[in-house]
Amino acid sequence: MSERHGTTAELLAVRDGEGSAWAREHLARCEPCAGELYRLEQVRARLKALPSIRPPRDRWSLVAAHARSDRRGRRLHSAIGVAAAAALVGVTFLAVRPRPQPLPDAAALDRAMIQSRAMEATLRSISPERRPLNGGAASVAADLEQELSQVDSALNDPGAWRTEPDHVVDLWRQRTGILSALVDVHTANATYAAF
Amino acid sequence: MTGVADTIPLTEARSLVRRARSGDFDALGQIYRAYETGVYTLARRLTRTAEDAEDVLQETFLEVCRSLGNWRGDGSLWGWIRTIAASKALMRYRREKLRETDELDEASMGRAGDLPLQLDLEAALERLPERSRSVVWLHDVEGYTHEEIAEMMGMTTSFSKSQLARAHQKLRAWLAEGSGA
Numbered sequence: 001m002s003e004r005h006g007t008t009a010e011l012l013a014v015r016d017g018e019g020s021a022w023a024r025e026h027l028a029r030c031e032p033c034a035g036e037l038y039r040l041e042q043v044r045a046r047l048k049a050l051p052s053i054r055p056p057r058d059r060w061s062l063v064a065a066h067a068r069s070d071r072r073g074r075r076l077h078s079a080i081g082v083a084a085a086a087a088l089v090g091v092t093f094l095a096v097r098p099r100p101q102p103l104p105d106a107a108a109l110d111r112a113m114i115q116s117r118a119m120e121a122t123l124r125s126i127s128p129e130r131r132p133l134n135g136g137a138a139s140v141a142a143d144l145e146q147e148l149s150q151v152d153s154a155l156n157d158p159g160a161w162r163t164e165p166d167h168v169v170d171l172w173r174q175r176t177g178i179l180s181a182l183v184d185v186h187t188a189n190a191t192y193a194a195f
Numbered sequence: 196m197t198g199v200a201d202t203i204p205l206t207e208a209r210s211l212v213r214r215a216r217s218g219d220f221d222a223l224g225q226i227y228r229a230y231e232t233g234v235y236t237l238a239r240r241l242t243r244t245a246e247d248a249e250d251v252l253q254e255t256f257l258e259v260c261r262s263l264g265n266w267r268g269d270g271s272l273w274g275w276i277r278t279i280a281a282s283k284a285l286m287r288y289r290r291e292k293l294r295e296t297d298e299l300d301e302a303s304m305g306r307a308g309d310l311p312l313q314l315d316l317e318a319a320l321e322r323l324p325e326r327s328r329s330v331v332w333l334h335d336v337e338g339y340t341h342e343e344i345a346e347m348m349g350m351t352t353s354f355s356k357s358q359l360a361r362a363h364q365k366l367r368a369w370l371a372e373g374s375g376a
Contacts, residue, residue, distance in 0.1 A: 007360070008360040008361075008363050008364050009356060009357065009359075009360040012356075012359060012360055012363065013356075039367070040363060043316070043335075043363065043366060043367075043370075044335045044336075046316050047316065047320070047331070047332070047335050047336050048335070048336050050316070050317055050320075050336075052232050052233070052236045053232070053235055053236045053239045054232050054235065055231055055232070055235040055248075055249060055252055056245060056249070057249065059231075059249065059252055059253050059256075060224060060227050060228075060231075062253060063227060063253055063256045063257060063260070064220055064223070064224065066253075066257055066260075067220070067223065067256075067257065067260040068220070070257070070260065070261060071218065071260075
Protein backbone atom coordinates (compact mmCIF):
# COMPACT_ATOMS: atom_id res chain seq x y z
CA MET A 1 0.00 0.00 0.00
CA SER A 2 1.46 3.37 -1.03
CA GLU A 3 2.10 6.08 1.54
CA ARG A 4 -0.14 9.16 1.44
CA HIS A 5 1.27 12.56 0.51
CA GLY A 6 1.58 15.42 2.97
CA THR A 7 -1.26 17.93 3.11
CA THR A 8 -0.67 21.62 2.36
CA ALA A 9 -1.04 22.36 6.08
CA GLU A 10 1.59 19.71 6.95
CA LEU A 11 4.01 21.00 4.33
CA LEU A 12 3.50 24.60 5.46
CA ALA A 13 4.27 23.52 9.01
CA VAL A 14 7.55 21.99 7.82
CA ARG A 15 8.34 25.14 5.84
CA ASP A 16 7.80 27.17 9.02
CA GLY A 17 9.97 24.85 11.11
CA GLU A 18 7.10 23.22 12.96
CA GLY A 19 6.46 20.07 10.96
CA SER A 20 5.78 16.67 12.48
CA ALA A 21 8.43 13.94 12.51
CA TRP A 22 6.34 11.96 10.03
CA ALA A 23 6.16 14.88 7.59
CA ARG A 24 9.90 15.52 7.74
CA GLU A 25 10.72 11.85 7.18
CA HIS A 26 8.16 11.61 4.39
CA LEU A 27 9.67 14.61 2.59
CA ALA A 28 13.04 12.90 2.53
CA ARG A 29 11.67 10.08 0.43
CA CYS A 30 8.80 11.68 -1.54
CA GLU A 31 9.85 13.75 -4.55
CA PRO A 32 6.40 15.30 -5.29
CA CYS A 33 6.03 16.51 -1.69
CA ALA A 34 9.60 17.88 -1.68
CA GLY A 35 8.75 19.71 -4.90
CA GLU A 36 5.59 21.12 -3.35
CA LEU A 37 7.53 22.29 -0.29
CA TYR A 38 10.01 24.05 -2.58
CA ARG A 39 7.10 25.71 -4.40
CA LEU A 40 5.62 26.95 -1.10
CA GLU A 41 9.00 28.42 -0.16
CA GLN A 42 9.20 30.13 -3.54
CA VAL A 43 5.71 31.64 -3.18
CA ARG A 44 6.67 33.09 0.20
CA ALA A 45 9.88 34.53 -1.25
CA ARG A 46 7.99 36.07 -4.18
CA LEU A 47 5.36 37.54 -1.83
CA LYS A 48 8.10 39.19 0.22
CA ALA A 49 9.59 40.60 -2.97
CA LEU A 50 6.38 42.30 -4.13
CA PRO A 51 6.89 46.05 -4.48
CA SER A 52 5.79 48.55 -1.85
CA ILE A 53 2.75 50.67 -2.62
CA ARG A 54 2.93 54.42 -2.15
CA PRO A 55 -0.18 56.19 -0.81
CA PRO A 56 -1.99 57.97 -3.67
CA ARG A 57 -2.45 61.17 -1.66
CA ASP A 58 -0.42 62.89 1.00
CA ARG A 59 -2.28 62.61 4.30
CA TRP A 60 0.34 64.25 6.48
CA SER A 61 -1.40 67.67 6.61
CA LEU A 62 -4.60 66.05 7.80
CA VAL A 63 -2.82 63.86 10.37
CA ALA A 64 -0.84 66.85 11.66
CA ALA A 65 -3.96 69.02 11.91
CA HIS A 66 -5.78 66.31 13.88
CA ALA A 67 -2.75 65.70 16.09
CA ARG A 68 -2.46 69.42 16.88
CA SER A 69 -6.14 69.55 17.67
CA ASP A 70 -5.90 66.43 19.89
CA ARG A 71 -2.94 67.87 21.75
CA ARG A 72 -4.70 71.21 22.28
CA GLY A 73 -7.84 69.41 23.44
CA ARG A 74 -5.89 67.33 25.96
CA ARG A 75 -4.20 70.44 27.36
CA LEU A 76 -7.54 72.20 27.61
CA HIS A 77 -9.22 69.25 29.32
CA SER A 78 -6.30 68.91 31.66
CA ALA A 79 -6.54 72.61 32.63
CA ILE A 80 -10.29 72.31 33.07
CA GLY A 81 -9.75 69.14 35.11
CA VAL A 82 -7.38 70.94 37.49
CA ALA A 83 -9.80 73.87 37.85
CA ALA A 84 -12.70 71.49 38.39
CA ALA A 85 -10.74 69.54 40.99
CA ALA A 86 -9.89 72.76 42.84
CA ALA A 87 -13.52 73.82 42.76
CA LEU A 88 -14.59 70.41 44.02
CA VAL A 89 -12.17 70.61 46.94
CA GLY A 90 -13.63 74.02 47.84
CA VAL A 91 -17.18 72.80 47.62
CA THR A 92 -16.38 69.75 49.72
CA PHE A 93 -14.68 71.88 52.34
CA LEU A 94 -17.64 74.25 52.62
CA ALA A 95 -20.34 71.63 52.55
CA VAL A 96 -21.85 70.86 55.97
CA ARG A 97 -23.98 67.97 54.79
CA PRO A 98 -24.40 65.90 51.66
CA ARG A 99 -26.64 67.56 49.15
CA PRO A 100 -27.72 66.60 45.63
CA GLN A 101 -24.94 67.27 43.11
CA PRO A 102 -25.60 68.48 39.58
CA LEU A 103 -25.31 65.68 37.04
CA PRO A 104 -21.67 65.41 35.94
CA ASP A 105 -22.88 64.89 32.36
CA ALA A 106 -24.61 68.26 32.41
CA ALA A 107 -21.44 70.01 33.59
CA ALA A 108 -19.34 68.20 31.00
CA LEU A 109 -21.85 69.06 28.31
CA ASP A 110 -21.81 72.74 29.28
CA ARG A 111 -18.03 72.84 29.12
CA ALA A 112 -17.92 71.06 25.78
CA MET A 113 -20.52 73.40 24.26
CA ILE A 114 -18.77 76.52 25.56
CA GLN A 115 -15.44 75.35 24.14
CA SER A 116 -17.00 74.53 20.80
CA ARG A 117 -18.68 77.93 20.53
CA ALA A 118 -15.47 79.70 21.53
CA MET A 119 -13.57 77.84 18.82
CA GLU A 120 -16.28 78.64 16.30
CA ALA A 121 -15.93 82.34 17.18
CA THR A 122 -12.15 82.05 16.69
CA LEU A 123 -12.68 80.53 13.27
CA ARG A 124 -15.14 83.26 12.28
CA SER A 125 -12.74 85.93 13.49
CA ILE A 126 -10.06 84.89 10.98
CA SER A 127 -12.58 85.15 8.08
CA PRO A 128 -11.70 81.85 6.38
CA GLU A 129 -13.85 82.70 3.36
CA ARG A 130 -11.40 85.49 2.50
CA ARG A 131 -8.33 83.26 2.72
CA PRO A 132 -7.48 81.43 -0.50
CA LEU A 133 -6.14 77.93 0.19
CA ASN A 134 -3.60 76.03 -1.89
CA GLY A 135 -4.49 72.56 -3.25
CA GLY A 136 -3.33 70.45 -0.31
CA ALA A 137 -4.76 72.76 2.34
CA ALA A 138 -8.03 73.08 0.42
CA SER A 139 -8.36 69.31 0.37
CA VAL A 140 -7.68 69.09 4.13
CA ALA A 141 -10.18 71.89 4.81
CA ALA A 142 -12.80 70.14 2.67
CA ASP A 143 -12.28 66.88 4.62
CA LEU A 144 -12.59 68.73 7.94
CA GLU A 145 -15.72 70.57 6.82
CA GLN A 146 -17.26 67.27 5.81
CA GLU A 147 -16.45 65.82 9.23
CA LEU A 148 -17.95 68.92 10.86
CA SER A 149 -21.11 68.48 8.84
CA GLN A 150 -21.37 64.83 9.97
CA VAL A 151 -20.92 65.79 13.61
CA ASP A 152 -23.55 68.53 13.27
CA SER A 153 -25.98 66.06 11.72
CA ALA A 154 -25.42 63.70 14.64
CA LEU A 155 -25.98 66.55 17.10
CA ASN A 156 -29.22 67.43 15.35
CA ASP A 157 -30.57 63.96 16.09
CA PRO A 158 -32.86 64.53 19.10
CA GLY A 159 -32.78 60.81 19.98
CA ALA A 160 -29.05 60.97 20.69
CA TRP A 161 -29.60 63.52 23.48
CA ARG A 162 -32.02 61.22 25.27
CA THR A 163 -30.34 57.87 24.76
CA GLU A 164 -26.62 58.64 24.67
CA PRO A 165 -25.82 61.79 26.64
CA ASP A 166 -22.14 60.83 26.97
CA HIS A 167 -21.90 60.47 23.22
CA VAL A 168 -23.35 63.94 22.81
CA VAL A 169 -20.62 65.37 25.02
CA ASP A 170 -18.09 63.51 22.93
CA LEU A 171 -19.62 64.92 19.74
CA TRP A 172 -19.28 68.47 21.06
CA ARG A 173 -15.64 67.77 21.90
CA GLN A 174 -15.07 66.39 18.42
CA ARG A 175 -16.68 69.52 17.02
CA THR A 176 -14.22 71.67 18.98
CA GLY A 177 -11.32 69.59 17.69
CA ILE A 178 -12.43 69.87 14.07
CA LEU A 179 -12.96 73.62 14.34
CA SER A 180 -9.54 73.94 15.93
CA ALA A 181 -7.99 71.98 13.05
CA LEU A 182 -9.75 74.28 10.58
CA VAL A 183 -8.28 77.30 12.34
CA ASP A 184 -4.84 75.66 12.03
CA VAL A 185 -5.32 74.97 8.33
CA HIS A 186 -6.40 78.51 7.52
CA THR A 187 -3.79 80.25 9.64
CA ALA A 188 -0.95 77.91 8.55
CA ASN A 189 -1.85 78.54 4.93
CA ALA A 190 -1.74 82.27 5.53
CA THR A 191 1.71 81.89 7.08
CA TYR A 192 3.01 80.00 4.04
CA ALA A 193 1.42 82.52 1.69
CA ALA A 194 3.27 85.33 3.46
CA PHE A 195 6.68 83.93 2.47
CA MET B 196 10.75 45.07 -1.80
CA THR B 197 7.80 44.87 0.54
CA GLY B 198 9.37 43.96 3.86
CA VAL B 199 9.83 47.46 5.22
CA ALA B 200 13.22 47.66 6.79
CA ASP B 201 13.43 49.63 10.00
CA THR B 202 14.39 52.81 8.20
CA ILE B 203 15.17 54.72 11.40
CA PRO B 204 17.95 53.35 13.62
CA LEU B 205 16.84 52.69 17.18
CA THR B 206 18.84 55.50 18.79
CA GLU B 207 17.49 58.02 16.29
CA ALA B 208 13.98 56.64 16.73
CA ARG B 209 14.20 57.17 20.51
CA SER B 210 15.31 60.74 19.98
CA LEU B 211 12.56 61.45 17.44
CA VAL B 212 9.89 59.97 19.69
CA ARG B 213 11.14 62.01 22.65
CA ARG B 214 10.94 65.19 20.57
CA ALA B 215 7.55 64.27 19.12
CA ARG B 216 6.16 63.63 22.60
CA SER B 217 7.22 67.08 23.68
CA GLY B 218 5.24 68.62 20.81
CA ASP B 219 7.83 68.81 18.01
CA PHE B 220 5.79 68.31 14.85
CA ASP B 221 8.90 68.16 12.65
CA ALA B 222 9.92 65.01 14.52
CA LEU B 223 6.45 63.57 14.11
CA GLY B 224 6.60 64.41 10.41
CA GLN B 225 9.89 62.53 10.06
CA ILE B 226 8.36 59.45 11.66
CA TYR B 227 5.36 59.73 9.32
CA ARG B 228 7.55 60.05 6.21
CA ALA B 229 9.72 57.11 7.24
CA TYR B 230 6.81 54.72 7.64
CA GLU B 231 3.89 55.97 5.53
CA THR B 232 4.68 53.65 2.62
CA GLY B 233 5.15 50.66 4.89
CA VAL B 234 1.87 51.30 6.66
CA TYR B 235 0.01 51.95 3.41
CA THR B 236 1.40 48.79 1.79
CA LEU B 237 0.35 46.69 4.77
CA ALA B 238 -3.07 48.36 4.85
CA ARG B 239 -3.56 47.89 1.12
CA ARG B 240 -2.84 44.15 1.44
CA LEU B 241 -5.25 43.78 4.35
CA THR B 242 -8.18 45.87 3.16
CA ARG B 243 -10.49 45.82 0.18
CA THR B 244 -9.97 49.21 -1.40
CA ALA B 245 -7.38 51.96 -1.72
CA GLU B 246 -9.75 54.27 0.16
CA ASP B 247 -9.92 51.84 3.09
CA ALA B 248 -6.14 51.66 3.11
CA GLU B 249 -5.85 55.45 3.14
CA ASP B 250 -8.20 55.58 6.12
CA VAL B 251 -6.09 52.96 7.92
CA LEU B 252 -2.97 55.03 7.19
CA GLN B 253 -4.57 58.09 8.76
CA GLU B 254 -6.05 56.22 11.74
CA THR B 255 -2.73 54.51 12.38
CA PHE B 256 -0.74 57.73 12.59
CA LEU B 257 -3.37 59.46 14.70
CA GLU B 258 -3.05 56.52 17.11
CA VAL B 259 0.73 56.76 16.92
CA CYS B 260 0.50 60.49 17.83
CA ARG B 261 -1.77 59.72 20.78
CA SER B 262 0.18 56.70 22.05
CA LEU B 263 3.83 57.59 21.51
CA GLY B 264 4.28 57.35 25.26
CA ASN B 265 3.43 53.65 25.08
CA TRP B 266 6.41 52.80 22.87
CA ARG B 267 9.00 51.57 25.33
CA GLY B 268 11.98 52.28 23.09
CA ASP B 269 13.48 48.82 23.57
CA GLY B 270 12.13 47.32 20.36
CA SER B 271 11.72 48.36 16.76
CA LEU B 272 9.62 51.48 16.20
CA TRP B 273 8.45 50.01 12.90
CA GLY B 274 7.33 46.82 14.66
CA TRP B 275 5.22 48.89 17.07
CA ILE B 276 3.69 51.04 14.32
CA ARG B 277 3.10 47.97 12.13
CA THR B 278 1.10 46.26 14.90
CA ILE B 279 -1.08 49.36 15.27
CA ALA B 280 -1.64 49.44 11.50
CA ALA B 281 -2.53 45.74 11.35
CA SER B 282 -4.99 46.15 14.24
CA LYS B 283 -6.63 49.17 12.58
CA ALA B 284 -6.96 47.30 9.28
CA LEU B 285 -8.34 44.13 10.88
CA MET B 286 -10.67 46.21 13.04
CA ARG B 287 -12.38 47.47 9.90
CA TYR B 288 -13.82 44.18 8.90
CA ARG B 289 -14.57 43.21 12.44
CA ARG B 290 -16.58 46.43 12.64
CA GLU B 291 -18.29 45.81 9.34
CA LYS B 292 -19.03 42.22 10.43
CA LEU B 293 -17.71 41.04 7.13
CA ARG B 294 -18.43 37.36 6.73
CA GLU B 295 -16.33 35.39 4.33
CA THR B 296 -18.03 32.04 4.06
CA ASP B 297 -17.18 29.39 1.51
CA GLU B 298 -20.19 30.54 -0.48
CA LEU B 299 -18.81 34.07 -0.68
CA ASP B 300 -15.42 32.68 -1.66
CA GLU B 301 -17.03 30.81 -4.51
CA ALA B 302 -18.98 33.91 -5.53
CA SER B 303 -15.82 35.98 -5.69
CA MET B 304 -14.12 33.27 -7.75
CA GLY B 305 -17.06 33.41 -10.12
CA ARG B 306 -16.58 37.12 -10.63
CA ALA B 307 -12.90 36.58 -11.10
CA GLY B 308 -13.69 34.39 -14.09
CA ASP B 309 -13.48 37.55 -16.16
CA LEU B 310 -9.86 38.09 -15.16
CA PRO B 311 -7.19 37.46 -17.76
CA LEU B 312 -5.71 33.99 -17.60
CA GLN B 313 -2.19 35.30 -17.06
CA LEU B 314 -2.55 35.80 -13.35
CA ASP B 315 0.60 36.97 -11.68
CA LEU B 316 1.18 36.56 -7.98
CA GLU B 317 -0.05 40.04 -7.10
CA ALA B 318 -3.32 39.54 -9.00
CA ALA B 319 -3.77 36.11 -7.43
CA LEU B 320 -3.20 37.58 -3.98
CA GLU B 321 -5.75 40.29 -4.67
CA ARG B 322 -8.23 37.64 -5.75
CA LEU B 323 -8.09 35.87 -2.36
CA PRO B 324 -10.90 36.60 0.11
CA GLU B 325 -9.91 39.41 2.45
CA ARG B 326 -9.49 37.29 5.54
CA SER B 327 -7.34 34.64 3.82
CA ARG B 328 -5.25 37.35 2.18
CA SER B 329 -4.68 38.97 5.57
CA VAL B 330 -3.50 35.69 7.09
CA VAL B 331 -1.13 35.01 4.16
CA TRP B 332 0.30 38.50 4.30
CA LEU B 333 0.68 38.70 8.06
CA HIS B 334 2.23 35.23 8.30
CA ASP B 335 4.34 34.83 5.16
CA VAL B 336 5.45 38.43 4.62
CA GLU B 337 5.26 40.20 7.96
CA GLY B 338 6.34 37.17 9.96
CA TYR B 339 3.58 37.09 12.57
CA THR B 340 2.98 33.71 14.22
CA HIS B 341 -0.38 31.95 13.95
CA GLU B 342 -0.91 32.69 17.65
CA GLU B 343 -0.37 36.42 17.09
CA ILE B 344 -2.62 36.45 14.02
CA ALA B 345 -5.34 34.56 15.90
CA GLU B 346 -5.22 37.13 18.69
CA MET B 347 -5.34 40.09 16.30
CA MET B 348 -8.23 38.62 14.33
CA GLY B 349 -10.17 37.28 17.29
CA MET B 350 -9.97 33.75 15.88
CA THR B 351 -8.31 30.49 16.90
CA THR B 352 -4.80 29.40 15.97
CA SER B 353 -6.16 26.48 14.01
CA PHE B 354 -8.37 28.87 12.04
CA SER B 355 -5.30 30.88 11.07
CA LYS B 356 -3.45 27.70 10.01
CA SER B 357 -6.35 26.40 7.96
CA GLN B 358 -6.85 29.80 6.26
CA LEU B 359 -3.17 29.82 5.31
CA ALA B 360 -3.34 26.31 3.85
CA ARG B 361 -6.52 27.02 1.89
CA ALA B 362 -5.10 30.27 0.57
CA HIS B 363 -1.96 28.51 -0.66
CA GLN B 364 -4.05 25.86 -2.38
CA LYS B 365 -5.95 28.59 -4.22
CA LEU B 366 -2.78 30.48 -5.11
CA ARG B 367 -1.29 27.26 -6.44
CA ALA B 368 -4.31 26.57 -8.65
CA TRP B 369 -4.54 30.13 -9.97
CA LEU B 370 -0.82 30.47 -10.64
CA ALA B 371 -0.79 27.11 -12.43
CA GLU B 372 -3.78 28.27 -14.47
CA GLY B 373 -1.99 31.52 -15.29
CA SER B 374 1.15 29.74 -16.44
CA GLY B 375 -0.91 27.38 -18.59
CA ALA B 376 0.12 24.33 -16.56
